[in-house]
Amino acid sequence: MADATTFTNETQVLLPFKGVKKVTIEEYFTSGHRTCQGCESALVMKLMVKASGPRTIVLGSTGCMYVANTTYYTTPWVVPWMHTQLGSSGSAALGTSAGLKALMKKGKMKSEPINVIAFCGDGGGADMGLAAISATLTHKEYNSLILLYDNESYANTDIQLSGLTPYGSHTTFSPPGAVKRIIHTRWKKNVAGMLAAGHPECRYVATVCASYAVEMMNKVRRALTIGGPTFIHSLDPCPKGWDYDPMLSHELGELAVETGIFPLYEVEDGVVKYYGKTKAIVEGRKRKPVREYLLKQGRFAHFTEEDLAYFQAKVDEMWQNWEIPGVVSFRKAPVEIPMPT
Ligand SMILES: Cc1ncc(C[n+]2csc(CCOP(=O)(O)OP(=O)(O)O)c2C)c(N)n1
Ligand code: SF4
Numbered sequence: 001m002a003d004a005t006t007f008t009n010e011t012q013v014l015l016p017f018k019g020v021k022k023v024t025i026e027e028y029f030t031s032g033h034r035t036c037q038g039c040e041s042a043l044v045m046k047l048m049v050k051a052s053g054p055r056t057i058v059l060g061s062t063g064c065m066y067v068a069n070t071t072y073y074t075t076p077w078v079v080p081w082m083h084t085q086l087g088s089s090g091s092a093a094l095g096t097s098a099g100l101k102a103l104m105k106k107g108k109m110k111s112e113p114i115n116v117i118a119f120c121g122d123g124g125g126a127d128m129g130l131a132a133i134s135a136t137l138t139h140k141e142y143n144s145l146i147l148l149y150d151n152e153s154y155a156n157t158d159i160q161l162s163g164l165t166p167y168g169s170h171t172t173f174s175p176p177g178a179v180k181r182i183i184h185t186r187w188k189k190n191v192a193g194m195l196a197a198g199h200p201e202c203r204y205v206a207t208v209c210a211s212y213a214v215e216m217m218n219k220v221r222r223a224l225t226i227g228g229p230t231f232i233h234s235l236d237p238c239p240k241g242w243d244y245d246p247m248l249s250h251e252l253g254e255l256a257v258e259t260g261i262f263p264l265y266e267v268e269d270g271v272v273k274y275y276g277k278t279k280a281i282v283e284g285r286k287r288k289p290v291r292e293y294l295l296k297q298g299r300f301a302h303f304t305e306e307d308l309a310y311f312q313a314k315v316d317e318m319w320q321n322w323e324i325p326g327v328v329s330f331r332k333a334p335v336e337i338p339m340p341t
């Protein structure tokens with residue numbers, strides 16, 4: 001039993017992997033899951049826990065990464081794992097880290113830094129669970145990471161649209177028809193920017209894409225090392241929901257970044273740092289046209305030239321008119337982009 005006086009609130013020091021050859025071999029998310037072929041979210045789980053290492057507790061809210069990963073009596077998780085309710089990733093992260101802290105303080109368990117990671121989907125995190133995530137990000141005395149894996153729909157219940165589904169996308173709630181082509185007319189929430197801007201005491205918010213795996217793992221390691229509550233938003237191509245050949249998952253992740261649709265950055269102690277191709281875009285590299293990304297996916301197959309132009313104009317605005325390009329949507333000057341009819 002630990003001596004209460006030796007209790008510490010330290011985090012593990014997880015230094016960045018200096019290149020792919022330095023990444024540890026051990027796996028903590030192994031075989032035994034039943035996700036679709038080419039599922040990027042499964043890769044995100046594998047990389048996330050590889051980055052955090054064995055002294056980690058993972059909490060997962062309802063969704064594909066719960067259901068397909070814990071099918072009756074099987075699981076790929078090697079670390080302790082617990083399911084939590086769909087909107088509860090924030091509460092689960094806070095409650096678990098507070099519980100561990102209390103047990104260690106009372107000397108009821110060995111005092112050591114244990115990583116607490118709660119993951120949620122876009123439905124569970126950016127819609128239903130946003131309030132709980134927000135509350136958790138204000139409790140700086142508790143260490144945890146909330147990772148939102150964004151497959152841009154409520155995928156597990158058959159691809160309903162969420163607040164992170166892109167404009168115009170074909171989902172089971174927004175099927176294009178002969179009378180009305182675009183059913184989903186809302187623009188995607190800027191969840192990482194919103195959480196970074198709205199929680200000034202949260203020390204680390206980042207965006208990642210598993211197409212850039214080492215960078216992704218290093219952001220997980222930074223989030224767990226820095227301490228306090230932290231948040232990472234991961235864009236995860238989903239062959240079933242996005243309707244493309246599973247072999248394209250990696251390429252679509254790259255295209256999302258290269259077109260400027262999904263910027264890669266971190267906000268550490270309020271300071272924005274861009275990464276990789278996003279950094280190059282900020283420094284003047286030409287963005288690829290959004291059509292190269294959109295037209296590879298069946299969910300945008302009904303798009304006309306007018307729809308593509310609207311989507312492109314909205315992405316252009318992120319880079320040309322936002323005060324912090326691609327991160328925070330406060331405008332330098334008002335811009336009106338007419339929606340297609
Ligand atoms: C409170 C509640 N409402 C509805 C459901 C049904 N449900 C289970 S998984 C899911 C989809 C979750 O979507 P998301 O969080 O984006 O995760 P994904 O399935 O896409 O991985 C829904 C609606 C539920 N489990 N709990
Ligand atoms: S529906 Fe999408 S997120 Fe769910 S298991 Fe299949 S590929 Fe993965």
Ligand SMILES: [Mg+2]
Pocket residue numbers: 063121122123149150151152153154155
């Ligand atoms: Mg989802």
